[in-house]
Amino acid sequence: GGGARLSPNFEMEAVGAISELAQSLRGCELRRITRSDFETTVRKHLSGSHADQQIAQLWDKVSRSVTARWLIITKAKGLSCAGLCGGRGTIGQGELCSFLLREMQQRESTARAHLTLPLPHLPTFSSMPNTKDTVCAVLGLSTPPQYLTVSKDGSICTWSTRFHLQQSVSIGGGHGSVRGRQGHGMCITSCVMIGGTLVLATTGRDLLFYDTVSLSCLHKFQKLPFVPLCLTYGVEDEKYATSPGHLVWGDESGCVGILSFAEPHKSFFRSRLVTFNGVTDQAPLVRIRYEKAHSDWVCQVGWTGPAHYVISAAQSSSPSLLIQHVSAHRKKYIFKIRMGVSCFDYSHRLEVVATGSLDHIVRLWTPFSPHQPVASLSSHTTGIVGVAIDERSTMSYVHITLLQFLCVWDIREHHLLQTVSVKFPFTQRQPDFGPSPLLTLPLPSPTLNISCNEYMARFTLNEAAGLEGEKVDTGHTHPVCAVFFIPHFDQLVSGCEGGEVRVWDISSRRTCMKVEGCHRDQELTALAVDTEGGRILTGSRFGAIKVWDSLTGQNLQSLETPGATEVVSILHHPEMRRFLATGWNRQISVFEDKKLQLSPEPAWAGGTPHCDDIITMDYCSPYYLATGSFDGLTVVWNTDTERIVAQFRSQLKRRDQILTSATLKSPTSQHPPSATNSLSTSSRPASRRLSSYRLKSASRSHLHHVPVDKLLFLKTRVKSKARGQSTLVTSEGGHAFFWDMFSSGPPLAVVVDRMKERWRLS
Numbered sequence: 206g207g208g209a210r211l212s213p214n215f216e217m218e219a220v221g222a223i224s225e226l227a228q229s230l231r232g233c234e235l236r237r238i239t240r241s242d243f244e245t246t247v248r249k250h251l252s253g254s255h256a257d258q259q260i261a262q263l264w265d266k267v268s269r270s271v272t273a274r275w276l277i278i279t280k281a282k283g284l285s286c287a288g289l290c291g292g293r294g295t296i297g298q299g300e301l302c303s304f305l306l307r308e309m310q311q312r313e314s315t316a317r318a319h320l321t322l323p324l325p326h327l328p329t330f331s332s333m334p335n336t337k338d339t340v341c342a343v344l345g346l347s348t349p350p351q352y353l354t355v356s357k358d359g360s361i362c363t364w365s366t367r368f369h370l371q372q373s374v375s376i377g378g379g380h381g382s383v384r385g386r387q388g389h390g391m392c393i394t395s396c397v398m399i400g401g402t403l404v405l406a407t408t409g410r411d412l413l414f415y416d417t418v419s420l421s422c423l424h425k426f427q428k429l430p431f432v433p434l435c436l437t438y439g440v441e442d443e444k445y446a447t448s449p450g451h452l453v454w455g456d457e458s459g460c461v462g463i464l465s466f467a468e469p470h471k472s473f474f475r476s477r478l479v480t481f482n483g484v485t486d487q488a489p490l491v492r493i494r495y496e497k498a499h500s501d502w503v504c505q506v507g508w509t510g511p512a513h514y515v516i517s518a519a520q521s522s523s524p525s526l527l528i529q530h531v532s533a534h535r536k537k538y539i540f541k542i543r544m545g546v547s548c549f550d551y552s553h554r555l556e557v558v559a560t561g562s563l564d565h566i567v568r569l570w571t572p573f574s575p576h577q578p579v580a581s582l583s584s585h586t587t588g589i590v591g592v593a594i595d596e597r598s599t600m601s602y603v604h605i606t607l608l609q610f611l612c613v614w615d616i617r618e619h620h621l622l623q624t625v626s627v628k629f630p631f632t633q634r635q636p637d638f639g640p641s642p643l644l645t646l647p648l649p650s651p652t653l654n655i656s657c658n659e660y661m662a663r664f665t666l667n668e669a670a671g672l673e674g675e676k677v678d679t680g681h682t683h684p685v686c687a688v689f690f691i692p693h694f695d696q697l698v699s700g701c702e703g704g705e706v707r708v709w710d711i712s713s714r715r716t717c718m719k720v721e722g723c724h725r726d727q728e729l730t731a732l733a734v735d736t737e738g739g740r741i742l743t744g745s746r747f748g749a750i751k752v753w754d755s756l757t758g759q760n761l762q763s764l765e766t767p768g769a770t771e772v773v774s775i776l777h778h779p780e781m782r783r784f785l786a787t788g789w790n791r792q793i794s795v796f797e798d799k800k801l802q803l804s805p806e807p808a809w810a811g812g813t814p815h816c817d818d819i820i821t822m823d824y825c826s827p828y829y830l831a832t833g834s835f836d837g838l839t840v841v842w843n844t845d846t847e848r849i850v851a852q853f854r855s856q857l858k859r860r861d862q863i864l865t866s867a868t869l870k871s872p873t874s875q876h877p878p879s880a881t882n883s884l885s886t887s888s889r890p891a892s893r894r895l896s897s898y899r900l901k902s903a904s905r906s907h908l909h910h911v912p913v914d915k916l917l918f919l920k921t922r923v924k925s926k927a928r929g930q931s932t933l934v935t936s937e938g939g940h941a942f943f944w945d946m947f948s949s950g951p952p953l954a955v956v957v958d959r960m961k962e963r964w965r966l967s
Contacts, residue, residue, distance in 0.1 A: 323613050328662040331368050336360040339639045340656040344398045347754040349737040357392040397436040406433035428480045431456040439508030446761045455503025461517050462495040510553040520545030540575040552594040561589025580619045591642035629660050647717045650710050687732035700732040720758045733775035744772025766794045774822035789818040810847035825918035837910025841946050851946050857911045911938035
């Protein structure tokens with residue numbers, strides 16, 4: 206029976222044949238089959254022709270399995286080993302079923318052996334300084350990307366994305382202050398972030414609105430009927446920063462309140478002090494809705510995203526979980542659980558709600574089908590205090606804390622993948638997990654954060670968790686037009702012509718954030734990132750510029766450039782706190798960066814020396830800017846004076862060109878041509894996809910300068926300001942020209958691309 210190893214495909218078919226053979230022997234326990242009968246039956250059930258040697262090896266495998274089983278039984282009972290079934294050369298129905306059972310168990314264990322643990326490493330711990338109170342929440346800040354933690358006594362800490370402590374302050378003193386428990390008995394019960402505003406719920410029946418930069422109290426919404434216990438915030442359309450928003454809170458009486466802000470990007474209230482009874486005077490800037498939802502105190506509230514539904518939970522049997530629309534004019538969905546709901550999480554992408562309860566069970570629900578859960582996960586021995594859904598990984602998991610135990614589940618297959626005991630540094634104190642103990646953090650890599658007392662434990666999530674061979678994120682589906690590196694966070698930002706922007710984590714090689722349809726149906730033509738990596742700027746074919754939050758993907762601002770023509774380049778000028786944009790309008794547009802808001806500045810003082818469209822631009826600190834146009838002119842500017850430092854034009858020329866591009870779609874079918882385009886002296890495509898067309902020489906002999914396809918400063922050499930060495934490189938018609946920008950002479954060197962099929966370098 207030594208032979209070669211059986212192929213997996215043959216074994217898979219053979220197991221099916223043996224299963225059918227065992228079914229045929231049902232009711233005939235005394236009947237046994239011989240080797241010849243086995244081989245004949247198996248060969249008949251197999252598809253295709255298989256060698257007799259493989260079928261014989263399969264018989265040997267089955268008989269050895271049966272023989273080994275009987276050897277164990279007979280030796281355990283002290284019987285003789287003579288006359289075993291393998292020696293007699295016959296096998297019965299029960300022995301076939303035993304073989305099939307062991308085979309299936311072995312395959313299942315083999316499959317599980319190939320599973321990658323979702324939490325492969327031990328956690329790292331951080332603690333809130335100067336406080337022993339419980340962490341209420343961990344919040345994300347976008348500019349610059351960092352995290353903010355708030356404890357119940359008003360201690361606020363800012364952390365880097367790798368959780369290195371940057372600043373620690375305590376809110377206290379002055380109007381709208383929060384005193385600790387040793388002061389006036391007031392503490393923070395929950396908090397939420399609205400843009401750059403931190404909203405705190407306190408036991409003084411107040412909602413305090415704090416500016417995260419100055420930590421000054423902007424508004425105080427006071428004299429609520431009951432103490433607010435939980436907060437959440439949602440916007441109607443996440444793509445637009447000007448979209449209306451809804452602040453939701455649940456209180457100790459079981460009521461749910463909703464403050465609907467018409468213009469949250471401008472102001473929340475007209476006055477600094479607003480009372481619960483006087484909020485109606487703030488209309489139409491804000492509207493309020495407050496009604497009874499549960500018979501017990503509300504432990505958590507949530508927002509469903511585009512559907513505009515509010516979720517609230519309480520530890521009461523009816524309703525345990527309530528899903529209602531913000532307008533109150535639609536059907537309510539009531540979920541009933543005998544011991545109520547202690548925590549929940551909602552995934553819009555997966556369309557699932559996970560609830561945890563004190564009855565030791567985690568239930569998975571379809572959001573709008575409250576009659577029966579999809580699955581009940583019940584391998585726990587204590588109550589559930591937190592639940593979270595990680596929908597970023599290839600497979601999705603539910604994470605549950607059980608009094609310092611963490612269980613990880615496969616949300617599709619309902620299998621328990623991993624159980625981890627979280628040993629926090631404190632030993633004698635009673636653990637307090639706070640209102641939001643579980644949170645998945647995107648930066649610098651996907652991380653699961655657990656808050657308990659004043660400590661935070663962070664687990665690195667394995668993006669490859671699940672069965673090997675599953676599909677991974679391969680990137681954009683359209684040509685990539687720009688890529689930027691963010692050194693602070695080891696991330697890449699990429700944009701494609703299809704209007705999609707992605708932020709990639711280099712260490713895990715996966716997408717941290719994705720924005721689709723940045724400019725609706727328009728092509729994305731330019732991409733830029735500020736030096737801190739908190740904002741992403743995109744430009745479109747028709748002059749629109751949008752600012753995005755690199756952490757959340759929210760649209761922060763929309764701008765327009767003069768002429769409504771294609772934006773080909775956007776640059777950050779950190780020394781003067783402004784952004785520069787240029788394109789087919791032949792102008793340099795300046796946007797001043799004031800308090801994270803961009804505002805257009807007056808026209809560029811240097812005018813428009815380019816007679817054709819600008820198609821490339823580069824910046825070199827501290828004040829050098831270079832622009833290259835379609836007519837072959839390269840201009841170097843001083844950004845302080847906005848005056849020309851140098852101009853270059855190579856002697857490389859080409860004949861009149863005829864563009865052959867039957868497949869390209871001209872934008873004039875959707876938008877009228879601009880005046881600047883009609884002034885172009887050179888024929889060129891209506892799309893920026895230069896690689897999509899070819900050039901053919903015309904019969905006329907007129908010559909024109911070759912376009913400047915790309916230019917690049919040699920920044921180390923520019924800083925030395927040494928004359929006689931290359932400081933600027935331009936790519937023109939397949940040639941690379943090396944220029945000394947501090948002299949007006951010809952290029953110092955020219956590198957020629959000998960490949961005839963290519964006519965430009967990038």
